[in-house]
Amino acid sequence: EAGVTQFPSHSVIEKGQTVTLRCDPISGHDNLYWYRRVMGKEIKFLLHFVKESKQDESGMPNNRFLAERTGGTYSTLKVQPAELEDSGVYFCASSYGQKDNSPLHFGNGTRLTVT
């Protein structure tokens, strides 16, 4: 089975520009999560989709971040306009079950650098 895939693997943009990250979860996984690790800090939760619906978006930093999952398949995370503090590695993860201990399957992340 194909794992969680993220695109691009790296992105370097200037402050004020827009970047869109994409995540393709494992087929059949209704739960999709976005996480972020900024330099030197722990991986932090951004938001959680169940199918196409946002279950929890309490971790989204501000309204410059917009996540979508139209059709309940792949998801995009757009940052507009990007700021320097948005630099970090953005991870996507998916899981199958509704139980709170369903294992997360992570993608390899997108390393975003804002200059």
Place this chain on the structure above:
Amino acid sequence: TQLLEQSPQFLSIQEGENLTVYCNSSSVFSSLQWYRQEPGEGPVLLVTVVTGGEVKKLKRLTFQFGDARKDSSLHITAAQPGDTGLYLCAGVHTGGFKTIFGAGTRLFVKA
């Protein structure tokens, strides 16, 4: 703030030595996971523990969940260079889907 504190943050040991990594919180978790992450890749799940006092073994790795479900430990016996990597603990609160991560322990095993 719901935090998971991992210690040590960095560990450099010789091949063959034993080590223990700790994960502590003031909060109760319904489950706790340990992940391992390699450079350029996402975290990969090693184990999930769900019952207070539970002990799970994965070859030379032993994972324990505290009786109160607030803490966990990872013990590696006779560490090998292949064990080198970033080890992350992560917890899920009861009824939730949000996984909270510790900052990780970076392990380096020298041959």
